[in-house]
Amino acid sequence: MRQTLTRMVLLGAWMLLSVSFSQAQSDDYVRENYVKAEYDIPMRDGVKLRTVVYSPKDTSVKYPFLMQRTPYNAGPYGEGNMRNTLGPSPFLMEDGYIFVYQDVRGRWMSEGRYDNMRPTVGERTGDPNEIDESTDTYDTIEWLLENVSNHNGKVGQWGISYPGFYSAAALPYAHPNLLAVSPQAPIGDFYFDDFHHNGAYFLSYWLATSVFGYQKEGPTDEAWYEMVNPGTNDGYQFFMDMGSLKNADNYYGTDNFFWQQLKSNPDYNEFWQKRSIIPHLTDVKPAVMVVGGWFDAEDLYGPLTIYKTIEKNNPDTYNTLVMGPWSHGDWSRERGHQTVSNMYFGDSISTWYQKEVEYTFFTHFLKGEGDKNTRLPEAYVFNTGTNEWDQFDTWPPKESSWESFFLQQNGGLSTDLPEGNRFSSFESDPANPVPYTQDIKLTFTPRKYMADDQRFAARRPDVLTFETPVLDEDLTVAGEVLAQLKVATSQTDADWIVKVIDVFPGDYPNHEYVLDGVDMGNYHLMVRSEVIRGRYRESFSDPKPFVPDQITDVDFQLQDIYHTFKKGHKLQIQIQSTWFPLIDRNPQKYVPNIFEAEDSDFVKALHKVFHTEDFPSKINLMVLPSGK
16 A cells, blocks of 8 residues: 655645754763763773763663664764764764764774674674674664663663664674664675675675775774875776776785775675575564665665665564665655755655654663554655655555566567567777766766666767657556666676666756756656676576577676656666776676786677577566555
8 A cells, every 4th residue: 555745735734843953963962961972892802992972961860772883983072072063963862872883893982993894793602702883883782871870771772874784783682671773774795785686796885895894903993094196086987997896906905805805806706605695574563664766876685675674674674774865875864855966856865764754663662662653654765766755554555566577679669579680789898988978987886876867878979879758658667676687798698787767758847956057958867777697697606608609598686676667758778888987897708707818818808798588688667556
């Protein structure tokens, strides 16, 4: 069942909340209302984790704990140095909690050795040296309950991005007093979030390798890692000049342990598998609210997969999903208007979420009844085509059904099977890869491209374009997306990128937030996109070369969509094999490890995508019936 919340309600909420929001942003609020203490909390193996605790000065009532564990710095440290804001939002800060920030093991002022996506221990023997993020969270909560005064015995946890992973990692074997957890844009698996997507290495995260790749010698309040200075803002040219990933060793030596791990583990082997939190999301006891953004370039796999996995494995656990029109972490900040690239979705969307959804969740479980009657739906999801919040009893909605859109000759796209013996082809040249954006930029981590105009790509000869006629009624896609391609290549390896595009009418009007030089008429909105490294088409753990010129199945899942392609628009599919420098270049000649490829291994290839009755390529969408 779907219920709709229109922009009028959102605007009304903003008018009511704007005064409170601005007051909460006062730099003096925390200092006037909270007292800070710092502790080095011992874990079961003796390693001490720096933990910063902000307690309300008003001790007339008892407060719950609300905790964030982070690799990014729990500071500011030292007496008198305080944060300007606390918690996920000003509304929770004003309501009063004991806010806890902790440096995870091996980061900043905490002791120990750091491990990216530290594996969760499965079989537990009670050995004190048997540690993971769940045990560290458990030990921290136990210490807080015994040593911090004026609490009500209830604990909540939240975090965005990597702290979102630490929130999800607290769910297995959770402390009994941990009652409410909100993983927000959580990393679920590093092979499908951030640094990899379906086996393709995301070159746009290459600069971030410095942040996660160096161990420190002891507790420190200063950054111990240095960022690479490329000497230019032209990321496309910088990475073209670098050449093969093998040449990246000129920037990251053997002391960057994360770069060495990336290089040594190109396949989805045990190294990556044991770092996934997904298999451990069983017997989840705390209430969970998973939050994500439909245009989050960093962590979209994580929130959707974590929500679905908890739902499947824990049918009696309170588990809800919130997906809004946000890029990475946008829901934690308010700019007045919500835009991603040239797309405007409405006003005060983040503030509405903070007050009506996030506040309700934590208040209910940490200060209220604590049952499942939160008044929140199973799924609060934003339709990025109609700019409306909708509520569903399940996600994907049970009303959605699969519909196949077949690629046709001459660039057509329809629900009819193709006829004849046809294919579309293009030459892919690693020396002239398709850019992922028109912007001249060197990206630390990507953002805006997720809603960028794709006209520039549609006009490239190495991008295949298939589109429907102008739609004569609305088409609402609500749920999963599966690409099923029949392809062939003249070489032995290839990447396959699929984009789902909303083509706007030619006379579509501009709005006031359109970026300079862009016209919304005929805008090609990238609603969803994904890549698979072709060698992993059968198994992410067991790569296999293509047989040249042999028709081969390449099936892979894109992340979910909730978008209405409106009457008068067109649904378009783009297919390409390079996406630079978002992902690294595939040499297109099969080599055992692309991180070790020589510059001479990179070759041109002729790629074919078939659309015949015997070999139909199609994109499968979950579609809501009209009027639902």
